[in-house]
Amino acid sequence: MFGLKADWSVDVFERYFTLGNYAGGEARWCPGCGDFAVLNTVHRVLRDAQMPPEKSVVVSGIGCSSRLPHYVGTYGLHGLHGRALPLANGVKARRPDLDVWVGTGDGDCFSIGGGHWLHAMRYNMDMVILIFDNGIYGLTKKQTSPTTPTGERTNTHPEGSLLPAMNPLTVTLGITNVSFVAQVPDWNPPLLYETIKAAHKHRGTSFVRIMQRCPVFSDDFCKPYQDHPENMLLLSHENGIPAADNVKKLFKEQIEHDPSDWVEAMKIARDESKLPVGLLYRDPGAVVYEDFSAKGLNKTNEEKLAAINTALDAFAI
Amino acid sequence: MTQQADNGDSAVQIGGNKTAAKVDEYIVEIVSDSGEGAQKCGQTFGNISGKMGNGVWTVEIIPAEIQPPARSPAGASGIRIRIGSKYITNMGNEAELVVAFNEQVLFSRIANGAYKEGTIVLLENKWETDPDEKIRNQYTAAVKEFAEHGLIVHELPIEEACLKIVSNARKGKNMFVLGMISYIFSREPDLGRKEIANTFAHKGDKVIQPNIDLFDSGYAFAAERLDYLWEIPPYTTDTTKPTIITNGNQAVGLGVMAAGMELISMYPITPATSATHYVADVFDNVGGFVHQAEDEIAAMGFALGASFAGKTACTITSGPGMALKTELIGLAVMAEVPQVIVDVQRGGPSTGLPTKVEQADLLSSIYGEPGDAPKVVIAAATIEECFHFVILARKLAEAFRIPVILLTDANLATGVQPYTRPELQEEWLSAPIDQSPWDDSVPAFDWDEGTGLSQRPIPGQRNGEYVLTGLSHTDRSKVAYDSDTNQTSMAHRSRKLAALQKTLKPPKVHGDEAGGDLLIVGWGSTMGAIEESVDILRGQGKSISTLHLRFLSPLEPGLKEIFSKFKKVMTVEINYSDDPNGPLITEENRRYAQLAMMLRAQTLIDIDCWSVVYGHPLQPGMLQAEFNQRLDALNN
Incomplete structure (x- = not known):
């Protein structure tokens, strides 16, 4: 952030934020939990964007991942199970100046908050949604979630999960006015960083599904991809998520994918033989709801009173 | 038959010099099939009467279905208007005159005890000559039965008269009837014409003129054919004060704006929605926004998010919506987020009687959340209070950092009454949000030992960063599972109600204060x-x-x-x-x-x-x- 410019002068910012400015309470997740990786990445993205901590709000629902706000030193709203998205949308509605983040999980977002998920994507308010998807309910100790693989034994389905796991990518891509869909594993720090950074930069609702390790309750969920990177498919494109050569080297399977190509994105998402990693879809032109909801913020009291008086005139006798 | 009625004992000297009989008050009903515009007719009549200085109360008669079968007793749709030379506060007892577009819809009103012996019925007579024999028979039988009930029935060729002006009498008969009753109650015809011009202003002259023609012919029709003429002198206590006439939902909507709230977050539900319909029409002009959420829960969550961010928002709903919002109301209590919740009560439980009045959400409003959830609950007693109590609700919500539930009901929502035009105050509007740095030695919940009150940091305030949570928390909003924190924070939240109660005055007894x-x-x-x-x-x-x-x-x-x-x-x-x-x-x-x-x-x-x-x-x-x-x- 500090540096010599061509004229030998130095930009000195009034405030410079370090990682410490974004630190919240001490994170209490299980050892080996993928959430730590996401938390650290959020801190770094905030620091690198030099977001004033008082201008960011981290909103969440209920679950392991929804503890996120407590561990970030910005404002936070630790809401109710499934309701992170309406709360976050409300924060943004009349405060477009605030930088909004949502931390949610597969149960919180895809199950109890399913209805809100569809509509929040359509509102497309400028925020980052981080889905910590570990394919299990962790906080309540191992119940089946919508993304639990078929046959996985859980405490609610001891003989194995009954239904095919939900594909959150195809669902999200199918929503009208969707504007940013990405997927990334939590165990690749550079890619995680670049993905969340791109999501933060995008104006609109950025949906980032993070394949998140839960070594305690769903170790099998990420294992097939950790142990066999060839089961993942890296999406590269000049408009996609930047990946350095040493990152690319980890992925045996790669394709070029233009994130403006929705049909191709849907095809890639639908093919469950490989886990796509990177940016599936981005539409920078999608309608953003706060462009409507935040209208009229600058009205003076005088203007308001005059308008209400006019409204009263219509009822005058 | 028409001829007979016209020549009957209580009818009509054509032409004659009639003089209006002065009466202190009168109750009129207009009843029709759904979609025939009886309510528009009655509301306009109420507006005209209010403008003439009368006390007015109107109540809508609403079938619960959008398109109930035509000519069915259950499909009765309409309106009651009570006007008087005094302040009118309720719908009164039995109606004294009713205009009915068909005979069947009167049966449900009779069953409801809406009429008495001597109630005058002005009845559309086209059914007498209907091609369907069944309808003809129904009509004849009904007219006979009404007479047995002691109703005085005048069968009138209303439709026939309307068809001279418009090709489809279903659209327009209501304005004809407005002309009729305007004559009968000595309303100034010019006021009627002006109201019609206002009502159809957005549709232009092509629509306004035929409706005025219908009104004028209805007026002449009644003058010519009916021997009824009443005058209801103005309500005279103070005609110098500017007056407005609204229903309770419009009053709530106006109150939301006058309170400076910039956001209504709602989901459609009867009978609350019309409050939002009203605001949606004008909210842009005051810089506000209506968010129609995907469901009742989201409506409440969205409002709560906005309130947390410093813009106290309002959600307007009815019983089933309240049930869905319960968990989030609990969060607003627990995390001390100001919030205005208007519950326009209807019949319950469950879907109940969606269009009808009940006052059965009192206990669920106060005690509805699991766990102890102290909050403010107030109830408007008049349409005027529907306006002022929204302003009060926002102030209390912010001062006490608490959700406030304002209870109104279907009776207030659809009742129309004139009242003193509020003189808007700048201090009613919410203050601009504070974005100055927060003193970080002050915790986010700096509970005052004596009152439980505390100031809250607003996102954007430097050094005020905290995490709002529905978990038990310390004064610094840190999650805390220990016994003492829970006990003391619960006590603080409860104490706020006692602190508020100490500022209230005992209620006034209407009658003998001595007992x-x-x-x-x-x-x-x-x-x-x-x-x-x-x-x-x-x-x-x-x-x-x-x-x-x-x-x-x-x-x-x-x-x-x-x-x-x-x-x-x-x-x-x-x-x-x-x-x-x-x-x-x-x-x-x-x-x-x-x-x-x-x-x-x-x-x-x-x-x-x-x-x-x-x-x-x-x-x-x-x-x-x-x-x-x-x-x-x-x-x-």
Whole structure:
């Protein structure tokens, strides 16, 4: 952030934020939990964007991942199970100046908050949604979630999960006015960083599904991809998520994918033989709801009173 | 048949010099199939009457279905207008004149006791010559039956007259009828024409002119054919004050704007939605926004998010919506987020009676959340209060950092009444959000030991960063599972209600402050009917008084002292209670009306109740009869 410019002068910012400015309470997740990786990445993205901590709000629902706000030193709203998205949308509605983040999980977002998920994507308010998807309910100790693989034994389905796991990518891509869909594993720090950074930069609702390790309750969920990177498919494109050569080297399977190509994105998402990693879809032109909801913020009291008086005139006798 | 009626005893001298008979008040109904515009007709008539200086109250008669079968008793759609030379606060007793677009819709009104012997019926007569024999027979039988009920029926060729002006009488008959009743009640025809021009302003002259023509012909038609002519002199107490005329939902909408709230977050639900319809029309001009959420829960969550971010928002709903919002209301209590929630009550439980009035959300509003969730609950008693209480609600919500539930109901929502035009105050508007740095030595919940009150940091305030949570938390909003934190934070949240209660004055007794035989206690929209019946009985020398509560949580102070001055205290409410004489009912198992239950618990006085859930507003006559019985029992 500090540096010599061509004229030998130095930009000195009034405030410079370090990682410490974004630190919240001490994170209490299980050892080996993928959430730590996401938390650290959020801190770094905030620091690198030099977001004033008082201008960011981290909103969440209920679950392991929804503890996120407590561990970030910005404002936070630790809401109710499934309701992170309406709360976050409300924060943004009349405060477009605030930088909004949502931390949610597969149960919180895809199950109890399913209805809100569809509509929040359509509102497309400028925020980052981080889905910590570990394919299990962790906080309540191992119940089946919508993304639990078929046959996985859980405490609610001891003989194995009954239904095919939900594909959150195809669902999200199918929503009208969707504007940013990405997927990334939590165990690749550079890619995680670049993905969340791109999501933060995008104006609109950025949906980032993070394949998140839960070594305690769903170790099998990420294992097939950790142990066999060839089961993942890296999406590269000049408009996609930047990946350095040493990152690319980890992925045996790669394709070029233009994130403006929705049909191709849907095809890639639908093919469950490989886990796509990177940016599936981005539409920078999608309608953003706060462009409507935040209208009229600058009205003076005088203007308001005059308008209400006019409204009263219509009822005058 | 028309000819016969026209020549009958109570009808009509064509031409003659009629003089208007002065009356103190009058109740008119217009009843039709759904979609024939009876309500528009009645509302316009109410507006004209208000503009002529009359007291007015209108009540809509609404079928619960959008398109009920034509000509069915259950499909009765319409409106009652009570006008008088006095301040009118309720729908009154039986109507004295009704205009009916078909004969079938009258049956449900008769079953509801809406009419009495001598009620005049102006009935569309086209059904008499309907091609369908069944309809012809129904019509003839009905006319006969109405006469047996003592109704005075005039069969009139209304449709035929309308067809001279428009090709489809279904669209337009209402304005013809407006002309008829405008004549009958000596309304200034120019006022009628102006109202019509306003109503159809956005549709242009092509629509306005035929409607004015219909109005004029209706006016002439009544002058020519009917021998009824009344005058209801203006309501004269103070005509100098500017007056407005609105229904309760419009008043709520105006209140939201006058309170400076910039966001209504809602989901459609009867009978609350029309408040938002109104605001949606004008909100842009004050810089506000209506968010129609994907469901009731999201509506509340969105509002809560905005309030957390410093822009106290409002959500407007009805019983089923309240049920869905419960968990988030609990979060607003727990995390101390200011929030205004308007509950336009309807009949419950479940889907219940969506279009009809009930006051049965009192206990669920106060005690509805799992866990202890102290919040403010207030109830508007008049349409004017629907406006002012929204402003009060926002102030209380912010000052006490608490959700405030404002209870109104279907009766207030659709009732129309003139009242003093509010003089807008700048201090009613919310202050701009504070974005100055926060003193970080002050915790996010700096609970005052004495009141439980605290200031809150708003996102954007430097050094104020905290995490709002629904988990038990310390004053710094840190999650805490320890016993002491939970006990003390619960005490602080509860103390806020006591602190508010200490600022309230005891309610005024309408009647004898020194006490007497019977005290009626009410809340919400029933005030007009209760006071009217109490006044009539007091005029007869009976020792009866009433008081009406606005604050339900916390309860207003001094109640026990007031109650103890009366031989008997009873509540009157529109919610269910067991009849003490009903099968199996004993003092041990009787379920009391909701306010009665609360007052009994709070005062340890043996308070009785009278409550019904017929789905319609209380009528003064009904109350009078009940109060008389109670007074007799007390004195014998």
